[in-house]
Amino acid sequence: VGAGVTPGAAPATERLRIGDVAREAGVSTRTVRYYEQVGLLPDVARTAGGTRTYGRRDVEVLVRIRELQTLLGFDLDQIGTVLAAERRMDELRAEWRAGSSAARQAQLLREAMAINQRLRAEVDAKLTELRRFRRDLDTKAKRYRTVADERGLDLGGPGAP
């Protein structure tokens, strides 16, 4: 039973525990459990003893959640929307041969593309803001050096007593 699953190289059944996925994704185990609780990490499998087990895919989801949080400042609700669309895109790959209607597939694609475009817009806005912020920092740094020069202050270079 289930002998012909993924004839690839790596073991498809590689199971990780919560400490492993947390470490690889750079979050706490508490965070992983919390994401499951609020629905961002659904269908987490368990061993007979109750220990949660995860796959490689879950690590990617965790990393993605963190990116959307720290890079774009989304809350977990907005992140859920993004993840849902991406999950549906994965399903679409399966449904392709399963034979869902072309109209349904086009619908899912439109949705994914809309979200993709929204994300790109947000990233571009963030990039613009960050570049301006960076320029302001440069200006300040230059001003500091000018002041030090004008007042003849010794800032103590690396190697001068």
Add this chain to the structure above:
Amino acid sequence: VGAGVTPGAAPATERLRIGDVAREAGVSTRTVRYYEQVGLLPDVARTAGGTRTYGRRDVEVLVRIRELQTLLGFDLDQIGTVLAAERRMDELRAEWRAGSSAARQAQLLREAMAINQRLRAEVDAKLTELRRFRRDLDTKAKRYRTVADERGLDLGGPGAP
């Protein structure tokens, strides 16, 4: 008494109420009061009736707090450190003629430059991450279009029934 303050054009005594500074900085009045409570906005003046009054400088501080929060993800404690250093730089401008020692001035400058450098490093790291994130989004967008093409899906352009 106090007749010769700032011989410039604009009224130096322009006083704003909490709703004004909040609106201009793009935050809530609750947020402004909270920042005062945790020490990010010290020495807020009051009218006889108890109404808080602010100056132009306070708006700038609020904007700066928001930048450090949303752009770099700092918590209010870290932001306090940054603001403190910048406040000391402002004082340095005053102390210049007040005659603080050169050693003291050099000390303040070093501190400000160190923080400036740290901020620049963080901004650069963020920029790198965001650019990679942006590339990933582009790759995905391209893949979506390819899939739509291969499967001959009609995504319904803007103006086609």
Add this chain to the structure above:
DNA sequence: TTGCTCCTCACGTCACGTGAGGTGGC
């Protein structure tokens, strides 16, 4: 059998949001 990791409450924290009830200023 001994550690280390896992489990479930459950209270704490940070950065505010959101009324509740009352006073102030153009």
Add this chain to the structure above:
DNA sequence: TTGCTCCTCACGTCACGTGAGGTGGC
């Protein structure tokens, strides 16, 4: 005098952090 804004509690929320006390798996 009428609105609108301001004030101070104070409880609620989001996204977790942090033990407390107990069980599981190499």
